[in-house]
Amino acid sequence: MKHYKTSETVDAVVIGTGAGGAPLLARLAAAGLKVVALEAGKHWNPATDFATDEKSQEKLFWNDERLSAGNDPIPFGSNNSGTGVGGSTLHYTAYTPRAQPDDFQLRTDFGVGEDWPLGFDQIEPYYDEVEQFLGISGPSPYPWGPARKRAYALGPLPINGAGQLMERGCKELGIKTSPAANAALSAGYYQEGVGYRPACANRGFCQAGCNIGAKASMDVTYIPLAVHHGAEIRPESFVTQLIKDAAGRISEVIYIRNGQEERQRCRYVFLCAGTIETARLLLLNNLANSSGQVGRNVMAHTGLQIWGEFEEDIRPYKGIPGALISEDTHRPEKADFAGGYLLQSIGVMPVTYISQMARARGLWGQDLKQAALAYNHVAGINILGDCLPHAHNYLELSDEKDIRGLPKPRIYFSNGENEKRMTAHADKIMRDIWSAASARNIWAFPRNAHVIGTCRMGTDPATSVVSPDGQSFDTPNLFISDNSTFPSALSVNPALTIMALALRTADRFLEKHK
Amino acid sequence: MLMHDQYPDGTVRALLATDQVTEATRLALTERLTISPQPPQFFTASEFSLLQAICDRLIPQDERTERIDIAGRIDERLILNKSDGWRYDVMPADGDAYKLGLAGVDEAARLLFLQTFQQLSDELKDEVLKAIQHQEAPGETWQKLPANRFFEELLTEVANTYYCHPLAQEEIGYVxxxxxxxxxxxxxxxLEDREPKSTERGAGGMV
Incomplete structure (x- = not known):
């Protein structure tokens, strides 16, 4: 790997190596730019560092404490940000549905929420590119959304017990299902600049780290590609300051490595630290916020889970967790809410399942032990639905300091009427599906997943933080590429769209600034 | 209602001795299996024994000969100042919440039953814990600390700590x-050959 001197002025510093940073880093490096990626976490070696043990794998989560406020406080840690080269893709479920064209124009269609300043047609070529590069496994044709130009790179992964049960229940109710698109390989896959990755072992451990490279986390896909093209990855480098020169451009990035402060000189900065840390860093540095919008419009997908116990042996630790999908609820008929959601079957690891059961059902004593004994017979369905931006949902810096002496972020989140109605709609459908599939002891785990927003993109500098190209209106050599810029939450898991948008941001930058 | 499953003992421990687990996995689980109880570092001795008594009610281990040390792992986390990445804004820092909450458990026990928590019968201990869980426990503590959130966080950590232990995983048939x-x-x-079968459910199924 190439190493740049901190005294050298590199073309770009990329802060964060997850879904927003890694694809962009690879693109800039391939164009011949001198690029350095600063990553707060370690550069793991999955084969030797990743145990098949949920407790040890907590090291992949962003474990710096965040304060969760509002009526529906968001749990962080295991959900949302990650720590390590690859960011949250180290522990994402690898679910990679595309957003549909109408997801980008919620306001036009429903009069609420926001339209994106760019449409599906501008994202679509990048969806296609990312899907082929990562080796997405999925059905072709895919039953929902516009016809794709190319089939998925690989056929779908095998369906596990939870998927079979959801298929059974949905069939009874006339709901169409399909094997889902997942960023885990159904067969061995080779990419120039990356090398060979083996097929998925059906290990069901995506959310705690893949140890063979079958799951397309960034550390085994775009990061090796970036390094192949001459990028430097600098792990365990926690960025604290962005220093402006007299002309108002960022000239240096300050970060802590091995307990020491280091500075990297640069021409451009790409902030790709995710919804929370990107906004936190801007607020800490009083940057890019003439609109007052940094930290506003926090969104989190509706993510209700419905669990049930079945007579059948399921062993929910086997197979890709999100094996089956339905998008029949993308725009449900006679709905009393804007937007919609998708349905997916879910397998689950034991500690995750039992901990959230204890939390949500409040079971303890013999009741908890008996419910835990049913683990091998449980299966879940969950939704992933749109969330409107509300003024009451935002991020601020608190007075409480973290171990580095920096203010901890406080995030306010309360579901609005639209999210509550969508969740009630989904609660009924999922209970019906599970009843039709002969589930017993059905219970609901209320949740919101995937925090989004805080640095909205738009065309008006008065109401948005960055342009549709991800460029700060206030600080022209600062760009943002991550889920913080999403103007609306979309009704699908965000990772694929973050990656696609990252490539578009890189291409737009190269067209204008190279 | 479904019959309760019962799985054979020793499954995970036997697998750890084979090449069916990776070295990283073997190291992590073997360490958890063999770690010996240590005196508390974060809690005082009396706080620690109270926490152990509470853990015994949240996850009874009466049938076990080898007990899983839950309180010790919580003490270890707090002395290392480790976080799971978030906390309810209405709650104080984790360590303070534990100390306050433990005092509140004894306070509630005294106000309800005129004895410390540990002096109570199992039935009365459970009454105290239920009162806290449902925000009905008496005491000054619960004016400062949201009782339901304290209980929720405590229970979640206890469940998480117990079920990440290989012996608990044998109990639920996880391999x-x-x-x-x-x-x-x-x-x-x-099922693969290495997956244990439940001895209870099997032929009987529903009852």
Whole structure:
């Protein structure tokens, strides 16, 4: 790997190596730019560092404490940000549905929420590119959304017990299902600049780290590609300051490595630290916020889970967790809410399942032990639905300091009427599906997943933080590429769209600034 | 209602001795299996024994000869100042919440039953814990500390700590750590040879 001197002025510093940073880093490096990626976490070696043990794998989560406020406080840690080269893709479920064209124009269609300043047609070529590069496994044709130009790179992964049960229940109710698109390989896959990755072992451990490279986390896909093209990855480098020169451009990035402060000189900065840390860093540095919008419009997908116990042996630790999908609820008929959601079957690891059961059902004593004994017979369905931006949902810096002496972020989140109605709609459908599939002891785990927003993109500098190209209106050599810029939450898991948008941001930058 | 499953003892421990688990997995689980109880560092001795008494009610281990040390792991986390990445804004820092909450458990026990928590029968201990869980416990503590959130956080950590232990995983028939051979039989009612069968459910099924 190439190493740049901190005294050298590199073309770009990329802060964060997850879904927003890694694809962009690879693109800039391939164009011949001198690029350095600063990553707060370690550069793991999955084969030797990743145990098949949920407790040890907590090291992949962003474990710096965040304060969760509002009526529906968001749990962080295991959900949302990650720590390590690859960011949250180290522990994402690898679910990679595309957003549909109408997801980008919620306001036009429903009069609420926001339209994106760019449409599906501008994202679509990048969806296609990312899907082929990562080796997405999925059905072709895919039953929902516009016809794709190319089939998925690989056929779908095998369906596990939870998927079979959801298929059974949905069939009874006339709901169409399909094997889902997942960023885990159904067969061995080779990419120039990356090398060979083996097929998925059906290990069901995506959310705690893949140890063979079958799951397309960034550390085994775009990061090796970036390094192949001459990028430097600098792990365990926690960025604290962005220093402006007299002309108002960022000239240096300050970060802590091995307990020491280091500075990297640069021409451009790409902030790709995710919804929370990107906004936190801007607020800490009083940057890019003439609109007052940094930290506003926090969104989190509706993510209700419905669990049930079945007579059948399921062993929910086997197979890709999100094996089956339905998008029949993308725009449900006679709905009393804007937007919609998708349905997916879910397998689950034991500690995750039992901990959230204890939390949500409040079971303890013999009741908890008996419910835990049913683990091998449980299966879940969950939704992933749109969330409107509300003024009451935002991020601020608190007075409480973290171990580095920096203010901890406080995030306010309360579901609005639209999210509550969508969740009630989904609660009924999922209970019906599970009843039709002969589930017993059905219970609901209320949740919101995937925090989004805080640095909205738009065309008006008065109401948005960055342009549709991800460029700060206030600080022209600062760009943002991550889920913080999403103007609306979309009704699908965000990772694929973050990656696609990252490539578009890189291409737009190269067209204008190279 | 479904019959309760029962799985054989020793499954995970036997698998750890094979090449069906990776070295990283073997190291992590063996360490957890063999770690010996230490005196508390974060809690005082009396706080620690109270926490142990509470853990015994949240997850009874009466049938076990080898007990899983839950309180010790919580003490270890707090002395290392480790976080799970978030906390309810209405709650104080984790360590303070534990100390306050433990005092509140004894306070509630005294106000309800005129004895410390540990002096109570199992039934009365459970009454105290239920009162806290449902925000009905008396005491000054609960004016400062939201009782339901304290209970929720405590219970979640206790459940998490217990079920990440290999012995608890044997109890529920989990062998997902034995992943080296890959899983090929993943559909309904499809088991690999290394997956233990429940001795209770089997032929009987529903009752």
């Amino acid at each position: 997902g750590m034995a992943d080296v051979p890959t899983w090929q039989r993943i559909g309904l009612n499809q």
